[in-house]
Amino acid sequence: MNTESSRSPVDEVFGRAAAGERRAVGRLLSIVEAGGPQADEVTELTHGRTGTAHIVGITGAPGAGKSTLTGQLVAHIVACGGRPAVLAVDPSSPLTGGAILGDRIRMDDLAGGDVFIRSMATRGHSGGLALAVPAALRVLAAAGYDPVIVETVGVGQVEVDVAGTADTTVVVVTPGTGDAVQANKAGLLEVADVFVVNKADRPGASDTRRDLELMLDLSHLSGLDAAAGRRPPIVMSDALQGAGATEVWAEVVAHRAWLVANDRLEGRRASRSRHEVRVRVEQLLEADVDALLAAPSGQQLLDSVAAGELSPAAAAHTLRSDLLAAD
Amino acid sequence: MTEPNIRILLAKLGLDGHDRGLKVVARLLRDAGMEVIYLGLRQTAESIVAAAEQEDADAIGLSMHNAGHLTLAPRMVAALAVAELEIPVIVGGIVPDEDVAALRDAGVAAVLGPGAPAEEVVDVVRRAVDQRRSTG
């Protein structure tokens, strides 16, 4: 139990991180990633101290060239005097929980200057990721990094959500692989604020661009800002040759300016908070439900369902009443 | 609370491009449930220190095939000390037996010889990390 006079260990690390000590930032990220009470403490400490850092999501299919593009963007941002951080999220093996995180390779080399790159494995907990990522982004923002970029593989709802709750979301597709169609199916079109057709020197790049234009034409809902009359721009780039990063970043910055000019930035952030609160409530409730089911009364209910005396739906309603009455 | 996942950096220090062994070890440690941050080729002691800070690594694995281990591995250990990072360094690759003592004296936590079986590799990493966690 903390007293007024002694700082908790987490508070002490936070102080060092806020002062710019990289090692402390690294430690805080491990704490939020592990979850639990200490992670909640970090969340308390960073809440409201994240300043105005621009949160940018970058997502797309595996092999679309996201980390190369991210590396180019980071180099460009540093050259413009920015202090960027990157959170690179990669899947853990569902079998062993282990992961190989190799995204630094293509960023490190470019990341001269004050750049912070952190690799994060999904650790098989989709719910955990939905909490750990926003918490990690807040740590990086609170440590003074701006912009803060989160890069995820655009497969799976949680990854899409994570990227999609950024201030600005960049969706990367490549020519010739049906990537545009796949991106549409994966729900990436709905979250895209900026499209990048990477490897634009490849044959089929202009076809891919046309596919995207067509899908944008057909979709009344495409882009979070479609209702406000904004159509996501499509940038052609070739990250491997270092071409297009400047243009991509210009569109990202323009999108943020547009959000601010149209009073939509706060709305974005509110919906992000709402999403996070919702995930947290779900997690809390999940634990409560498990406890209820394990209790004798819960066990009785389950037995009745198994014996055919009670329908699952009726049992669930009873349990919810118990849950609401519990506090 | 369960032990947090082990996060280990794997890198080739210097110019040596033999990454076959390092890649095999990367998969092996992943299959043992660890998170491997793969830095790959052409790293310097300084670039590894920077990555170790940012990644909050529990251990650093270096693979060396160029007979430069007696020069480069101690430099790695020294660079970590300067940065006040107490992270165990494990060296694998081609290291003649008679050099092991010199590397240990220089502060290398463990040396894995050529042909070390998978269990030994995993075990050596676990022990090095456990020791750090219990003292740190």
Add this chain to the structure above:
Amino acid sequence: MSAMDGDDRSRWSKAYEGAVLRDVPFETMSGVPVEPVYGAGPYPGQYPYTRGVHPAMYRSRLWTMRMFAGFGTAEDTNGRFKELLHHGGTGLSTAFDMPTLMGHDSDSGWALGEVGRAGVAIDTLADMRDLFADIDLATVSTSMTINGPAPILLAMYIAVAEQTGVERSALAGTIQNDILKEYQAQKEYIYPPRPSMRLVTDMMRFTTAEMPLWHPVSISGYHIREAGSTAAQELAFTLANGFAYVEAARSTGLPVDDFAKRLSFFFNAHIDFFEEIAKLRAARRIWARWMKERYGATAERSLLCRIHTQTAGVSLTAQQPEINIARVAIQALAAALGGTQSLHTDSYDEALALPTEEAARIALRTQQIVAHETGVTNVADPLGGSAYVEELTDEMERQAEAIFAHLDELGEGSILEGVYAGIENGYFVGEIADAAYRFERGVNDGQRIVVGVNAFTDGDDPENRNLLRIGPETEDYQRKRLDAVKADRDGQRVQDTLAQLTSDAADPTLNLMPPILDAVRAMATEGEIVDALREEFGTYVEKAVI
């Protein structure tokens, strides 16, 4: 015997009779006379050359015993070269240290701890002069194992020769210069693939015009295999790289028959005896067919896949290293039965360190035993016609063709573009890493026996090893030497030649060999020349595929 085969046979007989044979009895140890070839056609020296590139094979000429050497300073290696020539070696093969291979000078921060360790350190023309001191470059054939900075080292070799009065047109040898496999396996690249390829084609154009005895590219599967590929992947990736060089050279306007005859190959001789033999047989057949059918080569020399082989360093064990002598002997025998044109045999201590002089001598003796005692050189392709070997040869070819089809599709009808795409999307490194991992799992769970490692482990004696040590004094010496060279040169001339090189690099129609020669003669260092090109070409960073 079919009429067709009879035809093959009579044409072969004629060709065989025209060959000059070695003056040795072609009979068994017990005096039984043996035929120069057995079985069915097409015979050795006949399209598609499955059975060998020459009608008489080793009866007319044994393979070149080319031993790789290089360590410490240029003087150290010069001594080893003279030793090897004295022991009956017939070609020089140079290993460079890592900083030289990567285009860094000995005084660069990157060179720390690596100068002269894994090969010889060459910074400037002065080092190259010492490396070949008192060796007549007009009479030896020299192989240089270098890739990223290959044009610089070739330029130095030419400059040394010309300073000793030997014309460049008289120089015989090979420079590895196979940049594609660097991205796939060995990882000693400097620039991105496309500008690197321009350097390769510049060298092909230059040597085609001015150095008729020189092999400008040695297309190398060796390193692909060492990185963990299967035999079929080694075969397929290597030949695909060969096709890529052919396409690249043709696109610069060189007619295929002008340069194809100077391409040569470098394969691994690993421990699976029959598979290795089948791999070499399949390589010749595939190369001949593709060169003829796809690339329209008409000169016979363009169709021949001439092969240098090295025994598999990766198969050598650190445990009980002396038993590696047996592995090397078996692998050397496979190379001979596979019809290689030259062979390097590894030294038994290479899993531990650079070879000692004693170990290098044993390795050379090993292939001399194969060549002179075993009798396998009496008959060309003695395993041809074996149902097993023929089937394995066909299987190697099938697997390789499937890989070519994939690359052709990736490149939309161009193998060159397919290879670029496979490099960029991690196809090659991914395939190799998968194969390497499967192999290691096999060793680890005991499904695959490696003697001395996971079975029969008694008898290892780590105490009693005599290893070659390169001390830190080499590094100090080489740095001082470099300082002295830099102090002694005309700085303005160095700057001028480097600036000219950078500016020429921006124009893809110019050949970069002449400006590199100018810079080398001005005593510009390797690192300075590499950096002058880097300004225009950039640096390559690979994508992580594990």
